[in-house]
Amino acid sequence: MWGLDFSQLDWNEISVASLDTLKMLAASSVFTFILGLPLGVLLYQTSRSSNAWVRTVYSVLSVIVNILRSVPFIILIVALIPFTIAIVGVSYGVLGTIPPLVIGAAPFFARLVETSLREVDRGVLEAAQSMGASTWQIILKVLLPEARPGLLAGATITVVTLVSYTAMSGMVGGGGLGDLAIRYGYYRYQKEVMIISVLFMIILVQLLQMAGDRLVKHFTRK
Amino acid sequence: MIELKQVTKKYGKGLQTTEALSRLDLTVQKGEIFGVIGHSGAGKSTLIRCMNLLERPTSGEVWVDGVDLTKLNKQQLQNQRRKIGMIFQHFNLLSSASVYDNIAFPLRLAHVDKTQIAAKVNELLQLVGLEAHRDKYPAQLSGGQKQRVGIARALASDPQVLLCDEATSALDPQTTDSILKLLLDINRKFHLTIVLITHEMQVIQSICDRVAVIHQGGIVEEGAVTEVFLKPQHPVTREFILGQAGESAQLALQAPHDGSSRLCKLTFLGEKTYDSILSRTARETGVDFAILQGTISKIKDIPYGQLIIRLEGDAGQMEKTIQKVKAEGLDVEVLD
Ligand SMILES: Nc1ncnc2c1ncn2[C@@H]1O[C@H](COP(=O)(O)OP(=O)(O)OP(=O)(O)O)[C@@H](O)[C@H]1O
Ligand SMILES: [Mg+2]
Numbered sequence: 001m002w003g004l005d006f007s008q009l010d011w012n013e014i015s016v017a018s019l020d021t022l023k024m025l026a027a028s029s030v031f032t033f034i035l036g037l038p039l040g041v042l043l044y045q046t047s048r049s050s051n052a053w054v055r056t057v058y059s060v061l062s063v064i065v066n067i068l069r070s071v072p073f074i075i076l077i078v079a080l081i082p083f084t085i086a087i088v089g090v091s092y093g094v095l096g097t098i099p100p101l102v103i104g105a106a107p108f109f110a111r112l113v114e115t116s117l118r119e120v121d122r123g124v125l126e127a128a129q130s131m132g133a134s135t136w137q138i139i140l141k142v143l144l145p146e147a148r149p150g151l152l153a154g155a156t157i158t159v160v161t162l163v164s165y166t167a168m169s170g171m172v173g174g175g176g177l178g179d180l181a182i183r184y185g186y187y188r189y190q191k192e193v194m195i196i197s198v199l200f201m202i203i204l205v206q207l208l209q210m211a212g213d214r215l216v217k218h219f220t221r222k
Numbered sequence: 223m224i225e226l227k228q229v230t231k232k233y234g235k236g237l238q239t240t241e242a243l244s245r246l247d248l249t250v251q252k253g254e255i256f257g258v259i260g261h262s263g264a265g266k267s268t269l270i271r272c273m274n275l276l277e278r279p280t281s282g283e284v285w286v287d288g289v290d291l292t293k294l295n296k297q298q299l300q301n302q303r304r305k306i307g308m309i310f311q312h313f314n315l316l317s318s319a320s321v322y323d324n325i326a327f328p329l330r331l332a333h334v335d336k337t338q339i340a341a342k343v344n345e346l347l348q349l350v351g352l353e354a355h356r357d358k359y360p361a362q363l364s365g366g367q368k369q370r371v372g373i374a375r376a377l378a379s380d381p382q383v384l385l386c387d388e389a390t391s392a393l394d395p396q397t398t399d400s401i402l403k404l405l406l407d408i409n410r411k412f413h414l415t416i417v418l419i420t421h422e423m424q425v426i427q428s429i430c431d432r433v434a435v436i437h438q439g440g441i442v443e444e445g446a447v448t449e450v451f452l453k454p455q456h457p458v459t460r461e462f463i464l465g466q467a468g469e470s471a472q473l474a475l476q477a478p479h480d481g482s483s484r485l486c487k488l489t490f491l492g493e494k495t496y497d498s499i500l501s502r503t504a505r506e507t508g509v510d511f512a513i514l515q516g517t518i519s520k521i522k523d524i525p526y527g528q529l530i531i532r533l534e535g536d537a538g539q540m541e542k543t544i545q546k547v548k549a550e551g552l553d554v555e556v557l558d
Contacts, residue, residue: 132303
């Protein structure tokens with residue numbers, strides 16, 4: 001078919017690459033959530049403070065987040081090499097891609113968190129306040145549970161974005177399916193490998209999106 | 223129970239300042255249902271939100287149950303707020319929590335233990351008649367049911383005071399009645415002090431003991447509902463009451479009458495409402511009367527009637543009639 005021959009594929013290499021992608025994705029997602037969620041809550045809380053100093057903190061945070069989000073990911077990887085080495089010891093391979101993935105995705109996720117928290121009805125927050133809830137109680141027992149569908153949708157978008165980021169990190173020796181596609185498909189003209197790699201990534205994104213949508217639906221009470 | 227002293231609330235800074243409350247004094251007695259009525263923008267919400275410091279007054283003191291809330295630190299304020307329940311026009315329930323969990327919410331905030339929570343919540347579910355809906359989510363309930371959840375939630379921490387911010391404004395008339403009845407039951411059962419704000423005279427009339435009329439950030443009239451309702455002094459109050467009695471009173475005043483007749487408004491209150499004072503007196507004095515407009519209704523449990531009549535006959539006898547009716551305990555206002 002179209003002059004393609006799938007019989008010569010090195011399935012071993014493909015499965016290693018797939019596993020690498022999944023590892024990068026899992027690790028970077030976890031750290032992105034761990035970092036991005038508090039950052040999002042902090043953005044939300046500081047933005048609505050009545051204290052001018054706290055709002056200054058918001059402006060500073062906001063600028064930093066915007067900068068990190070506007071730098072192209074490929075440049076971020078290169079720029080972060082010293083930082084990556086300082087943290088994980090290497091700047092390549094699965095391990096070396098995780099810090100830039102997290103630094104690239106956490107601000108993005110934080111913004112999505114901030115946005116979904118803003119969607120929470122102010123009246124409900126006031127009701128909690130009127131019942132004597134502390135700030136922490138409001139965050140943990142009102143804001144986050146009320147925003148849960150939005151947060152899950154944001155997490156899904158973030159993970160899907162991370163799939164494409166992992167593919168890019170492949171270009172600088174990160175490994176994984178993106179790396180495979182580039183190495184074989186682009187440099188060695190083995191279209192078959194490229195097609196399979198891309199196909200796997202498409203399937204991965206589809207599955208992630210479906211799982212995310214299900215979770216959102218499950219937790220939506222409106 | 224609640225005392226506001228010289229409370230002023232300003233919004234905004236500089237030139238755009240609006241003064242929502244200006245040097246307002248107000249006292250709510252323990253155990254009463256106190257109504258505040260006013261037009262949109264009069265400052266009602268601001269007033270009630272000052273009572274639990276959801277809105278911090280720019281100046282003045284807010285005393286609730288012997289404590290000046292404006293002097294408390296954050297922690298102390300949180301503790302005091304547990305003694306002040308509040309319900310809202312738009313219910314403000316947690317959409318992600320079931321009916322049960324919504325009612326349990328304030329108890330969990332206070333770290334009450336599980337078995338106690340279960341006992342309390344079940345008791346409240348029964349009180350508000352929602353046992354069958356305990357596992358539903360707010361989106362699956364009607365407005366009236368949501369407000370019942372709101373009430374149960376507000377009562378969970380055994381508050382001394384219940385603040386109601388337009389609690390029935392989003393409900394239809396029947397549901398409004400059932401919610402008001404529930405509030406009245408709660409007031410009697412637990413001797414709970416209730417403050418409610420509204421723009422509907424109907425609400426004040428059906429359950430309040432006392433009422434304050436708020437206009438442009440100040441109280442313009444205050445007193446027992448029977449007093450204020452039947453003998454309104456301030457134009458704004460009159461407007462609210464007239465708005466209710468409606469056109470018919472206006473029409474009555476346009477009835478033909480000249481020097482040989484007099485227009486009077488008679489007010490019957492309590493048992494006298496059912497008495498035949500007027501016809502008895504008229505028979506004695508030999509004057510005739512035409513009824514131009516009449517109302518019979520209740521203020522909370524007290525029956526009252528109001529008649530606009532035109533007396534016809536000898537001037538002296540008409541005057542005598544008025545005096546006699548007054549002596550029988552009716553309130554007479556001569557309108558011409
Ligand atoms: N957060 C705010 N910021 C600025 N101005 C406000 C704010 N809240 C209320 N105001 C102003 O204060 C005044 C009183 O408002 P308030 O909400 O207390 O009125 P209300 O009597 O409750 O009216 P309604 O019946 O429409 O709810 C209004 O002029 C309003 O514009
Ligand atoms: Mg209001």
